[in-house]
Amino acid sequence: MHCNKTPIKKVTELLRLKFEVHLSHRKIAKNLEIGVATVSDVLNRFSKGGVGWSPLITESQLEEYLYPNRLKATVKLAPDMGGIHQQLKRQGMTKKALWQKYREEYQEQAYGFTQFCERYNRWLVKQKPSIRQSHQAGDVLLVSYVSPDFAIVNPDTGELREVIILVASLGASNYTYSEAIESNDIESGIMAIANALTFFGGTPSRTLVYQQASFGRNTPSFNKNYLAIANFYCMSSEHLKLRSGQTKRNIDISLRVVTRWILSKIRSVDFYTLESLNTTLSQLSKKLNQRVVKSLPESRSSLFELLDQPVLEPLPDSSYLYIDYRTLKAGINHHVCYKKHYYSIPVQYHGAQLDIQATASSVKIHHCGRLITQHSRKHKENGFSTIDEHMPTDKEKYKWSPKSILRSSKKIGSSTSMVIDEILRSTRHPEQSYLTCFGINNLAKQHSCELLELACKKAHYLDRINRKVIEQLIKTELSLEKH
Known part of the structure; x- marks a missing residue:
């Protein structure tokens, strides 16, 4: 290390030529291609050092003799x-x-x-790409829904249950949370984000979801529910749906590294319940967060306490209540069908596009942003929740009424008309049986009026007036004809 413009090797050669070969200043300057003044300056400094020439003098000793005050200034300390x-x-x-x-x-x-x-x-x-990628503290929560190459196995039946693993990581510290959910359970997928924010103890400025798996893909309700949770926690949001060819190069590198590490640890393990898988994921996340990152070297936990935790916004006072958002069209029976259960709507909204907001206890129905009715949440398949005031009083005003449906069934035959009439009378409101009646009448188009008449006659005789029974009777009749 040297501070002068003349290389120290030339200085060594200069002294050798002077004290061993005894050349003049001018010849030394010509030989080394330097100025005569430089030769004089070096020799004056050497004489002031108070040491004699020796071929054993090292370059560092020589530099200290010639430039004792400037050497200290040349030592630079690199930052961390x-x-x-x-x-x-x-x-x-x-x-x-x-x-x-x-x-x-x-x-x-x-x-x-x-x-x-x-x-x-x-x-x-x-540095590694995962280290080079940088996010501001408290800026972003990176979320990935990953489909692993294994499933939960039922030890008794051998049934396989597909799962999706959510991996959430804060951008600055890479502090990580992971949770397994059912593959088709959008509610659990949304609530897993809420669980991650509770784990972090605060909210960042925005979320970025990388949707690798088929979970929620092409499902408008997923997008609405995702925006709802982002709005609840006062975060901006971005939702990226990645095709299989895009996944590896488009996903955030740090999140990709974390996801790959977690999956590698559980790939060879058999899990029999979702709870056992989540217990393992919790342990792995804790181990990952406490492990020291060699390039820094600090753990994700310490980086979280240093960077992200101080700037995260506080969580809301109340916990997030999952609301399922759907857009549905009102049916001809003056009901909307949500999760295979029918809820009545005011008659004037017949055929309109309606917005559904469903919680665990209620179903609210909106039109153009205005609440038009609400019901208690029911889970009975093909059941009806009907408010009497919602049903039309002047039924003939509408295209379909009990009389018009009976007229259509009479064109098929008397047995079909008799079955349709009993179905219409079997419910408190005839509108509740419209879809069943349409389904039975349409069987004449799928097969023939004669087959439907025969099936309805048998169903009436057996006192089992039911659409599925009638369909089965038609199939039985068709199989007998083939033989």
Whole structure:
């Protein structure tokens, strides 16, 4: 390390030529291609050092003899690049501010700002892609729904239950949360995000969901529910649906590394319940968060406490209540069908597009942003929740009424008409049986009027007036005809 413009090797050769070969200043300058003044300056400095020439003098000793005051100034102390990289993730932090702090600490031994930035950039290029990718503290929650190559096995029946694994990671610290959910359970998928935010103890500025798995794909209700939870926690949101060819190159690198590590640990293990899988995922996430990242070197937990935790917004006072958002069209029976149960609507909204907001206890129905009715949530398949005031009083005003449906069935035959009449009378409101009647009448188009008449006659005789029974009777008759 040297501070003079003349290389130290030339200085060594200069002294050798002077004291061993005994050349003049001018010949030495010509031989080494340097100025005569430089030769004089080096020899004067050497004589002031108070030591004699010896071929055994090392370059470092020689430099100390010639430039004793300037040598100390040449020793530069490199900054902690890992610490700088983490500090830059803090909101409002800049390289200039970090350099000034570094300069105040090391004074003349500190690099200038240009060298400071240059050395940081060279350090950053050498790091893994997961380290190079940077997010501001408290800025983003990265979420990925991943479909693993295994399923939960029922030990008694051998039945396989497909699962989806949610992996959530804060951008700055990579502090991680993971949870397994049923593959088709959108509610659990949305609530897993709420569980992740509870785990982190605060909310970032935005969420970014990478949807690798088929979970919720092409499902408008998933997008609405995802926006609802983002609005509840006052976060902006971005939702990326990744095709299989895009997954590896488009997903955030740090999140990809975490996901790959977690999946590698559970791939060879058999799980029999969702609870046991989630227990294992919790243990793995804790181990991952406490493990030291070699390149920094700090753990995700310590980085979370240093970077993300201080700037996360506090959680709302109340827990998130899952609301399922759907857009459904009102049917000809003056009901909307949600989760295979029918809920009545005011008669004037017949055929309109309606917005459904369903919780565990209620179903609210809106039109153009205005609440038009609400019902208690029911789970009976093909059941009806009907408010009397919603049913039309002047039924003939509408295209379909009990009389018009009976007229259609009479064209098929008397037995069909008799069955349709009994079905219409079997419910408190005839509108509740419209779909069943249409289904039976349509069997004449699928097969023939004669077959439907015969099946209805048998069903009436057996006192089993039911659409499924009539369909089965038609299938039985068709199989007998083939034989």
